[in-house]
Amino acid sequence: MTVRVGVIGAGWIGKEHIRRLTDTVTGARVTAVTDIDAARAAEAAAPVGARVLPDGAALIAADDVDAVLVTSWGPTHAEHVLNATAAGKPVFCEKPLATTAEDCLRIVEAETALGRRLVQVGFMRRYDTGYRKMKQVIDSGRIGEPLIVHCAHRNPTVPESYTSSMAALDTAVHEVDVLRWLLDDEIVSTQVVTPRATSKRFAHLKDPQIMLFETARGVRIDLEVFVNCQYGYDIQCEAVGEEGLVRLPDPASVGLRSAGQHSTEVLTDWVARFADAFDTEFREWIAGVAAGSEPTGPSAWDGYAATVITSATVEALESGRVVATDLKPRPALYGGAA
Amino acid sequence: MTVRVGVIGAGWIGKEHIRRLTDTVTGARVTAVTDIDAARAAEAAAPVGARVLPDGAALIAADDVDAVLVTSWGPTHAEHVLNATAAGKPVFCEKPLATTAEDCLRIVEAETALGRRLVQVGFMRRYDTGYRKMKQVIDSGRIGEPLIVHCAHRNPTVPESYTSSMAALDTAVHEVDVLRWLLDDEIVSTQVVTPRATSKRFAHLKDPQIMLFETARGVRIDLEVFVNCQYGYDIQCEAVGEEGLVRLPDPASVGLRSAGQHSTEVLTDWVARFADAFDTEFREWIAGVAAGSEPTGPSAWDGYAATVITSATVEALESGRVVATDLKPRPALYGGAA
Amino acid sequence: MTVRVGVIGAGWIGKEHIRRLTDTVTGARVTAVTDIDAARAAEAAAPVGARVLPDGAALIAADDVDAVLVTSWGPTHAEHVLNATAAGKPVFCEKPLATTAEDCLRIVEAETALGRRLVQVGFMRRYDTGYRKMKQVIDSGRIGEPLIVHCAHRNPTVPESYTSSMAALDTAVHEVDVLRWLLDDEIVSTQVVTPRATSKRFAHLKDPQIMLFETARGVRIDLEVFVNCQYGYDIQCEAVGEEGLVRLPDPASVGLRSAGQHSTEVLTDWVARFADAFDTEFREWIAGVAAGSEPTGPSAWDGYAATVITSATVEALESGRVVATDLKPRPALYGGAA
Amino acid sequence: MTVRVGVIGAGWIGKEHIRRLTDTVTGARVTAVTDIDAARAAEAAAPVGARVLPDGAALIAADDVDAVLVTSWGPTHAEHVLNATAAGKPVFCEKPLATTAEDCLRIVEAETALGRRLVQVGFMRRYDTGYRKMKQVIDSGRIGEPLIVHCAHRNPTVPESYTSSMAALDTAVHEVDVLRWLLDDEIVSTQVVTPRATSKRFAHLKDPQIMLFETARGVRIDLEVFVNCQYGYDIQCEAVGEEGLVRLPDPASVGLRSAGQHSTEVLTDWVARFADAFDTEFREWIAGVAAGSEPTGPSAWDGYAATVITSATVEALESGRVVATDLKPRPALYGGAA
Structure with missing residues (x-):
């Protein structure tokens, strides 16, 4: 089963992860991309055959999105993560989980209410x-x-x-x-x-x-x-x-x-230092999503x-x-x- | 485009490469397996949904095989590589290319006659x-x-x-x-x-x-x-x-x-030492096959x-x-x- | 010219430095030893042909003592260093120079009054x-x-x-x-x-x-x-x-x-770690004394x-x-x- | 007891060893120097208060020479070593012991006839x-x-x-x-x-x-x-x-x-690389001569x-x-x- 990933945020790190999910990690396919800059979303979506959606909410709701990757501007993370959680979809959020403790707690509480973990935060060093x-x-x-x-x-x-x-x-x-x-x-x-x-x-x-x-x-x-x-x-x-x-x-x-x-x-480049860790991080995340298991990486609590x-x-x-x-x-x- | 790979030889290294082409390398799928021991072929084929074919000739001829991987017993390599070359299909042959200089030369001559390279030999250290x-x-x-x-x-x-x-x-x-x-x-x-x-x-x-x-x-x-x-x-x-x-x-x-x-x-384990090199070797080979370009790795001449x-x-x-x-x-x- | 050294304190470090001045450093000879335990002084003095003197004051005053080495119990350092300084003799004092800031300052003031440095403190790492x-x-x-x-x-x-x-x-x-x-x-x-x-x-x-x-x-x-x-x-x-x-x-x-x-x-042994530094420390100190120059090592101020x-x-x-x-x-x- | 050393050959290595025996190694004193260039001998002898002798034979025979150091031109080594051996004096010979196997054997035979070792050859690496x-x-x-x-x-x-x-x-x-x-x-x-x-x-x-x-x-x-x-x-x-x-x-x-x-x-300098080894080599040689024991370093046979x-x-x-x-x-x- 191929995991269909929707990506919210098509800046540098978003594009880097789209490339990773396409070229380096097996078992995943990026099917949808959104960004506040629609042209940027289109530019990121085109090479991998993904469609562009108007916003995070639409992307999270989309039928062809099994899991959500949040790589947008930090202050917007909490909203997308909460939406994905509400939709019952696994969500990988680049750090920070949220920019305030209060927003982080809201996510923790949402997961706690749900009784199972859906959220993983992008601290890649654990995979080095x-x-x-x-x-x-x-x-x-x-x-x-x-x-x-x-x-x-x-x-x-x-x-x-x-x-x-x-x-x-x-x-x-x-x-x-x-x-x-x-x-x-x-x-x-x-x-x-x-x-x-x-x-x-x-x-x-x-x-x-x-x-x-x-x-x-x-x-x-x-x-x-x-x-x-x-x-x-x-x-x-x-x-x-x-x-x-x-x-x-x-x-x-x-x-x-x-x-x-x-x-x-x-x-001299941090990307080179942790490139393998990023690959392993996504490989394990995708494998977990495909298996329907809870994520084993950094949790909302860790965030x-x-x-x-x-x-x-x-x-x-x-x-x-x-x-x-x-x-x-x-x-x-x-x-x-x- | 996903490259459909047929694998001749389902011993230890054959299974290892089937796993690699399935789990680690994007853009490839193992579609057919053969082995002189049909049960062993079946065991290797099942988990990846490949079919079992009776012999190398049948596998090389199969429509759903874009590229051939030879991981059988050394003395049989030359025959399979020559057949694949004759069929105009890219072929990756684990070392040795052939066990005699004469057989290696026959492959070199076949490629030379063809005027383009189809053969890559599995010397993974170049990818370390x-x-x-x-x-x-x-x-x-x-x-x-x-x-x-x-x-x-x-x-x-x-x-x-x-x-x-x-x-x-x-x-x-x-x-x-x-x-x-x-x-x-x-x-x-x-x-x-x-x-x-x-x-x-x-x-x-x-x-x-x-x-x-x-x-x-x-x-x-x-x-x-x-x-x-x-x-x-x-x-x-x-x-x-x-x-x-x-x-x-x-x-x-x-x-x-x-x-x-x-x-x-x-x-203490050579597999751990060159695991990344094997991954890169196959990643680059599959990318080349997908692009329709000649292989850049070790050639029949190197073999x-x-x-x-x-x-x-x-x-x-x-x-x-x-x-x-x-x-x-x-x-x-x-x-x-x- | 051989520098004749008198040693005050014949415990472990005193004996170690007597051995060093005798076997490892050229240009020096231990001529007198004193210790509150006269038997210990005798034991240290005998193998190198030095004489035993009743106390630090006598040793500092002795004609055959050109320079003084203080390796006695820490609280007695200040008295011996001040006596040596008063006698105008170069003095090497193992750390600490004195156990109180007040005593250290008295030594600093004595040297300052004299207008030239006579004291060196035994911080050997500068010689590593x-x-x-x-x-x-x-x-x-x-x-x-x-x-x-x-x-x-x-x-x-x-x-x-x-x-x-x-x-x-x-x-x-x-x-x-x-x-x-x-x-x-x-x-x-x-x-x-x-x-x-x-x-x-x-x-x-x-x-x-x-x-x-x-x-x-x-x-x-x-x-x-x-x-x-x-x-x-x-x-x-x-x-x-x-x-x-x-x-x-x-x-x-x-x-x-x-x-x-x-x-x-x-x-696992600090003596082995800094053995060469100790040798160099004494070699340079003895060479300076022989040349009649002020010490270049750790000063009373550093102490x-x-x-x-x-x-x-x-x-x-x-x-x-x-x-x-x-x-x-x-x-x-x-x-x-x- | 101070070992009185006579040095045959006052070139670069001769001077280096004279400095070593004077400044770095305890228990030794260079008392006599000779060289085919008398001015060079005088220049090396003066700073350490040694006298200049006309040739190796005179130096070996001198009463104030307990042990001989041969640092002359290689082809002259054998003659000096044989003379020292004949005189029953310990001799340290810089490598080579002799430039021909025949000359080396003559030294070996001389020692063997004597029944005890007097010769040490200057291979300093054993002391590193x-x-x-x-x-x-x-x-x-x-x-x-x-x-x-x-x-x-x-x-x-x-x-x-x-x-x-x-x-x-x-x-x-x-x-x-x-x-x-x-x-x-x-x-x-x-x-x-x-x-x-x-x-x-x-x-x-x-x-x-x-x-x-x-x-x-x-x-x-x-x-x-x-x-x-x-x-x-x-x-x-x-x-x-x-x-x-x-x-x-x-x-x-x-x-x-x-x-x-x-x-x-x-x-970039071999002298720095083996400076400590040279020091130890001479320290052990002098200690052995002082103790009247046979040398433990490289023997005439090793030469x-x-x-x-x-x-x-x-x-x-x-x-x-x-x-x-x-x-x-x-x-x-x-x-x-x-």
Whole structure:
């Protein structure tokens, strides 16, 4: 059975996922596309033989749409996800699930009322081979109980439109999700320390930032977010446990010896870094939809937690204080006691 | 357009490729399967909804077969490839193209007579990311003219049925192909040096072996083939040029520190090592067939060269002498002057 | 000219340095030893033909003592260093220079009054090849202005006598000194974050601890101190600058491939880790004394700063607050404006 | 007791060792120097307060010379070593022990007649930390019986005076010695394969060369000698055994990330590569002389073997044939049965 996917939002990431669902992932076909810019929708739909629909509601309602992919502008996510849920259709929503905690909670409540999960949020790192191996090692007990995680998220440069709060909301959000999953633990407080800012940035931006998270079990996480590091796109993660440590691998690269140097390449492009993770993410999502099973990836609850934690981190940055995340009790649907 | 593939030979590798064409590669569908063991064919065909045909000739002739995949027993390859070529259908043949130089040449002559390429041989290493980056570096001139290549091909263990000549015919054949391609050069002579044999082998087997190749341009290659190395499946390749060297990366693996050791994993399974390469190999082959273009992968000529060179290496092993490969002139269809 | 060294304190480190001055460093000879335990002094003095003197004062006054090495119990350091300074003799004092800021300042004032440096403090990391290369890279501008430094100081286990405040006073003190020197910058505030404690410790101990330092120029430093990490003695340091980063190398170790693992050794012993640094430290100190020049190693001022900063870190640990270090103005003798 | 050393030959390496014996190694003093160029001898002797003697014979006979260091022109080595042996004085001879097998044998016979070892030959690699760890691993049985060793000896460039036979006699001679010691085995045959020559060489030179050695126990060694590799001074050695492999570490170097590259430094200078090994070599030699014990380093027999094997390798290069080394039976003094 081929899963027929409708795509809401035909910007860069929407087009990238349409290509992925068409060329890389088996068992799926994009049948409908919508966008607030109809021409853009048409341009994305044509090469894959999809039809263009006027808006998200029409697309979600369409008979030839088995599952919905939301890649529109962030503030519109909640509405589309709620509509898809109401229609009983599986929906994959690029991060963020919603831009406010309240909207995230509305989705969580809708799913809870329904009694089964329909929503998956697009945190692709859980599908990266390196992170998966890290999780295997941690879960195996080989490093003992985790105590500390050291992370870095570095990007060569960002455009002027990138603001200081985006360091948490858009950049650190990936670590927030993957660390909650890696540790199977919740982040309960957040703090931001601001080093001297790099001179290689737009003047309004606080860059780099060091974020400090504490989990419910007392694990401490330090995360360097440095979005104008110049030298490359570089993701580092090291978990220190009671008996050892495990470290995320760098991407494999040929080794070169020349001119007095032994060198390997550092990627400069995040798309290349996580291309395989994106493929696996969609492959597993489509397989689940085809099987009629609930999604196993990041849930609406994970989307809610990510929004709450990153928003609290923005507050921590602005106030200079330690901020508690004060998440609601986790409903049983998501493995919680509530 | 979906490419309809008929598969001749439903053993382990045949089933693996059927799974790959079904689950991993878009744009293809396996429609027909045959095997000398009809029950085995049926077992492979059922899950993908393919029909079972009585033999290779029937399968090649079938209307619902656009392209043929040959994964049968080596000595039968030539017949199926020749039949497919005669039928004007694209054919992907697992290595070897044929077990004798004469049979390989018959295929080369058939294609040459036809005036276009239909045959691709299953040397998957050309599709491995690491080897592709090595080739980019070499072709870019960053290490200068290549002079020496050091290689190792190590396997944890082999069964009793593995013979000394298989070190060249089945194992080193992968390096023979990938080195000819990496260097864009031909292997003109071969020699085998036999170190003290490991005690961890069946008594009849010469293991390890060191093969020494010389290319037309004078590059010297040393290749350690060690198929009972115990510790893992380990592929090493380092090209030394006039100004530097480039080295194949090890697969990325999480780093672990525990008990006084920093360690990374060595794979023990060749399937895991080249899984991505197999996927890419078939993705590109299917895309080419769909586009109606000639295959860009290893050609019938490459299959011929591999068979000649590895057969000469067996002769070198048995005689203790340096053996010239004496390849025929390369026809223009394959980029040669003949 | 051979430098005749008198040694005050014949415990483990005293004996180690006597051995070093005798067997490893040229141009020096240990001529006198004293210890509160006369038998211990005699035991240390005999193999090198030194005489035993009743106390530090007598040793400092001795005609056959050109330079003094203080390796006695920490609280006695200040008295011996002040006596040596008063006698106009070069004195090498193992860390700490003194256990209180007040005593350190008395030494600084004595030297300032004298108008020239006689004191060197035993922070050996400045003599480690890896740290020296890091400093060269930073000073060369190749990573741009430093913004962040990530460090870890891990020890396999500590005895029951090791207390929570020793994490700063005895362990982190090495990073405090080497970071001030690496960055040529002063630490102005300190904070301690305590992750969940490892279960593999004595109950009274807070372990691990994460120390957060800020420098005058705004560099932020995070330092993991983990003294029961089990797996090895592991020193990590990575400086992130505006254009790149530089990382302290791990000690060179043979690579081993066996049983599905590629592994290198992690040292378990700090003595082995910094043995070469100790040798270089004494070689350069003795050469300076022989030449009659002022010491170029860590000064009394550096000893004062280390004591103030680590004491403030203990206060930060105990109070849970950010603590300013409030160092006095640096006198001109030590490169300051005061 | 200070060992008084007389030095025969005050060229570059002679001066380097005089500096080492004076500044780096304890327990030694250079008391006498001679050279065919008296001015050069005077220049080397003055800074260390040594006297100049007219020739090797006078120096060996001098009362204030306890041990002799031979760093003169290779063809003169044998005479000085024989004289020192006749005088019953310990003698350290830089490689080669002698330039002909006959002269080496005369020294071996002189020692054998004497019944105790006085001679040590300057193969410093046995004192390198990395090779020593390799030997520990091999001797521990952790890789099982060694079967193959892969080596490379690369130098950035050589002057016009460097000839094709020097690749064996001057360059590979270090591997010949260290491999005999690592494996505790003898090299019984040698062969040379010549790849296409690099264009970055003087026209008369065959560079690179691949040398193939076989040992008495059947271990096969391949050694790439490439003395115009441009990029650095790079020594590689990997021993493959029945159960695993061990690899010589690269020198530790800070890791740098900048401009899309992760890089570490490759040394360009062999002196830096083996500086610590030279120090240890002389420290152990002096300690042995002081203790009156026989030297434990490379013996006259090792010097003989190195000369025979490298001469056979030159013959192999020139003839294109496999050449047997045909060493004489090893006398009991050197651990042999003869």
